[in-house]
Amino acid sequence: MALSTIILAAGQGKRMRSNMPKVLQPLAGRPLLSHVLDTARALNAADIAVVYGHGGEAVQAACAADDLRWALQAEQLGTGHAVLQAAPGIPDDHQALVLYGDVPLLTIATLRRLIDATATDALSVLTVDLKDPTGYGRIIRVAGEVVASVEEKDATVEQRAVTEINTGVMIAPGARLKSWLGALRNDNAQGEYYLTDVISMAVSDGVTVNGIKADDRTEVMGINDKKQLAEAERALQARLVAELMAQGVGFADPARVDIRGKLTCGKDVFIDINAIFEGEVTLGDGTRIESNNLIRDSRLGPGSVVHSNCHIEGATSGSDCEIGPFARLRPGAALANKVKIGNFVEVKKSTIADGSKINHLTYIGDADIGTGVNVGAGTITCNYDGANKHKTTIGDGVFIGSGVNLVAPIDIGKGATIGAGSTITKPAPEGQLTLERSKQITVSGWKKPVKKGK
Numbered sequence: 001m002a003l004s005t006i007i008l009a010a011g012q013g014k015r016m017r018s019n020m021p022k023v024l025q026p027l028a029g030r031p032l033l034s035h036v037l038d039t040a041r042a043l044n045a046a047d048i049a050v051v052y053g054h055g056g057e058a059v060q061a062a063c064a065a066d067d068l069r070w071a072l073q074a075e076q077l078g079t080g081h082a083v084l085q086a087a088p089g090i091p092d093d094h095q096a097l098v099l100y101g102d103v104p105l106l107t108i109a110t111l112r113r114l115i116d117a118t119a120t121d122a123l124s125v126l127t128v129d130l131k132d133p134t135g136y137g138r139i140i141r142v143a144g145e146v147v148a149s150v151e152e153k154d155a156t157v158e159q160r161a162v163t164e165i166n167t168g169v170m171i172a173p174g175a176r177l178k179s180w181l182g183a184l185r186n187d188n189a190q191g192e193y194y195l196t197d198v199i200s201m202a203v204s205d206g207v208t209v210n211g212i213k214a215d216d217r218t219e220v221m222g223i224n225d226k227k228q229l230a231e232a233e234r235a236l237q238a239r240l241v242a243e244l245m246a247q248g249v250g251f252a253d254p255a256r257v258d259i260r261g262k263l264t265c266g267k268d269v270f271i272d273i274n275a276i277f278e279g280e281v282t283l284g285d286g287t288r289i290e291s292n293n294l295i296r297d298s299r300l301g302p303g304s305v306v307h308s309n310c311h312i313e314g315a316t317s318g319s320d321c322e323i324g325p326f327a328r329l330r331p332g333a334a335l336a337n338k339v340k341i342g343n344f345v346e347v348k349k350s351t352i353a354d355g356s357k358i359n360h361l362t363y364i365g366d367a368d369i370g371t372g373v374n375v376g377a378g379t380i381t382c383n384y385d386g387a388n389k390h391k392t393t394i395g396d397g398v399f400i401g402s403g404v405n406l407v408a409p410i411d412i413g414k415g416a417t418i419g420a421g422s423t424i425t426k427p428a429p430e431g432q433l434t435l436e437r438s439k440q441i442t443v444s445g446w447k448k449p450v451k452k453g454k
Contacts, residue, residue, distance in 0.1 A: 001120065004094040004174060005045040006086045009033050009101030010053030010073040015225040021055030023101035024062055025229055028236050029260025029278055032223060033063050035104035041067070042108050043115070046094065049086035050101070078192030079168065080184045083177075092175035098195065099169060105219040105236060106169070117210045118171050123202045124210040125149065126169040128217050136165035137196050139211055146211040147203050149196035153189040164211070166196055167220040176207065252291075266302065284319065298329070301337070315347075318354075336371075350381075353396070365389075366408065370396035376420065378403040395430065 013022025023033040033050070040048045049069040052059045053076060060070060071086035083098055090096050095118060099106070110126070118124040125146065127139050138159050140148040149166040150159050172180075180198040188194065202209050214220045218235045221228065234255075240263075241254045249265045251257055256273040263277045266285035276294045283289070284302035293306050296313040300306070304317050307324035314331030323329065323341045332349030335341065339352050342359035350367040358364060360377035366389050367381050373394055381392040382405055390408035394400070398412050401420030412418065412428045419435025428434040 002046045002091070002094045003043060003097060003115070004047040004049070004090045005040040005043070005097045005099060006049045006051065006083055006090070007033070007036055007040065007099045007101055008051050008079060008082045009036075009059060010051050010056075010076065010082055011102065012054035012076070013102070013224065016229075017226070021059050022223070023059060024055070025223070027104055027223075027229065027232055028240070028258075031062055032104045033059065033101040036099055036101055036106075037063060037065070037068070039106055039108065039111065040097075040099065043097070043111060045097070047089065047091075049089055051082045051086050053082075078186065078190070079195035080181060080193035080197065083195055084181045084184075084193070087178045087181050090174040090178065092173075092178075094174040095171055096174045096177045097169075097171045100222065102223045103167070103169070103220060104223070105221065105232060105239075107219055110214050110219060111169075114169070114171055114212045117212050119208065121173060121176070122208040122210060123172040123176070123199065124170060124212055125199060126167045126214055126220065127164050127211045128167060128214045128220050129163050130165055130217060131163070133160075133163050133165045137168075138162040139164040139166050141211065146199065146209040148200045151188065151190070151194060151196065164213070166199075167214065168195065169220070170195070170198075172198070172202070176202070176205075261297075272308075290324075293324075364392075367392040367394065369394045370398065370414070372396055373398045373400070375400045376402035376404065380405050382407045401435075 009023040011022055016022050016025060024031045027035060047069060048067055049071055051071045051073050053073040056072065069089055073082045073085045114124050114126050135152060137149050137151045138155055139146060140150055140159060152160060180201045183201060184193040184197055186193050199209055221232060223229050223232050237258055240259045241251060241257055244265060245251065248267055250270040252272045257271055258276045261277060261279040264282045266283060268286045269283050271289045272291040274292045275289050279297035281295050282299040284300060286303045287300050288305045290306060290308045292309045294311050298312050298315045300317045301319040301321065303320040305322050310324040310327045312329045315329035315333040317335040318337035320337060321335050321339045326343045327341045328346045330348035333347040334351045336352060336354045338355045340357040340359060341347060344361045345358050346363045348365040350364050352369045353371040355371055356369050356373040358375040362375055362379045363381065365381050366383040379400055383389050392406050392408045392410050394412045395414035397415045400418045403421045404418050405423040407425045410424060410427060413430030415431040416428045417433045418424060418428060419433060422436040424434065424436060
């Protein structure tokens with residue numbers, strides 16, 4: 001049977017104390033809702049409807065996609081009312097799965113169990129046992145069979161003693177669900193239309209109700225405030241790191257790594273503490289990431305080492321490169337093999353060929369650097385004239401002394417040597433020493449300034 005999914009994402013989230021809609025709060029670098037959408041897509045849902053309300057324009061803008069159907073809940077009248085806004089678009093012959101935009105940690109395996117347990121004419125609800133179920137709706141069973149779900153404010157003392165709670169995630173035949181939603185009433189303590197009331201309606205109609213328990217309370221946790229958001233972040237990071245360790249990645253401390261995107265690693269990769277990975281990052285075999293590094297949307301080749309305290313974004317490297325400490329690779333930095341980028345070196349939109357070294361205190365921007373080049377400390381490619389960027393080309397085997405300014409556009413010929421302290425504004429010929437220094441003078445009679453008295 002085909003699957004339709006309804007994701008409830010209309011809540012304001014007042015407890016977040018934020019101007020941002022709750023479902024857009026970031027988890028592992030992405031909105032909460034994005035994680036739930038990924039789950040729905042992984043289930044191959046034929047229809048994905050998102051019920052939006054508070055901050056609707058921002059939610060739609062952040063998560064816009066061609067495969068989504070949007071349904072507005074203009075008034076917040078309960079979960080049943082929310083599902084009702086999207087229900088008309090569900091084909092009668094589909095299974096309808098209800099998910100929540102603030103419950104992002106549900107695993108595909110758990111949802112598959114829920115779906116597989118649901119026959120053509122049955123309703124299944126996902127439950128979990130909690131040591132302290134305060135605040136949650138309780139699952140009521142008779143002889144082991146689910147007969148109702150009761151909200152805490154409407155529960156009796158005996159019912160409040162039940163520790164099995166309703167997560168709100170459920171699946172039912174499309175036609176049946178629409179019928180039950182149409183019959184919902186709001187004569188309860190909250191004056192809302194509860195989705196959970198469809199459970200007792202199903203029982204009254206003689207429809208089997210399956211209560212499927214999640215193995216881990218963490219994956220069904222709802223996120224309502226910043227504390228819960230932080231707890232979910234650590235839970236998701238632990239899951240992501242565990243998956244990488246199962247693939248053979250080594251971590252100095254699995255609790256002190258953050259993955260905010262997709263991290264792909266080869267064999268024998270080692271990651272030290274306080275490393276942050278954002279966007280799409282690939283680390284080749286034997287890559288070593290030392291402490292306190294931020295790497296975003298980059299690909300590092302086999303055997304490369306990133307020393308501590310580097311910032312790498314939109315960069316690539318070949319094999320056996322050494323970067324840092326305290327280096328910055330900006331978008332467009334492309335290192336070939338066995339390239340050395342040392343401390344306090346910044347590289348932007350530049351290619352650096354095999355075996356070249358830029359060891360200290362240097363800025364390289366809009367440049368092509370050949371093989372076996374040595375760039376001395378304090379060198380700057382002066383690529384910006386105040387209006388436009390210009391290119392620097394440095395041939396193979398060039399040696400550039402310390403404290404050099406290369407004023408682009410400029411070409412440094414193969415095998416050339418540039419004397420320390422030079423400001424080069426004209427092409428430097430191959431194989432020769434080029435230097436430019438003003439005449440050194442000593443000013444006789446000069447005296448140091450003296451601080452004036454008060």
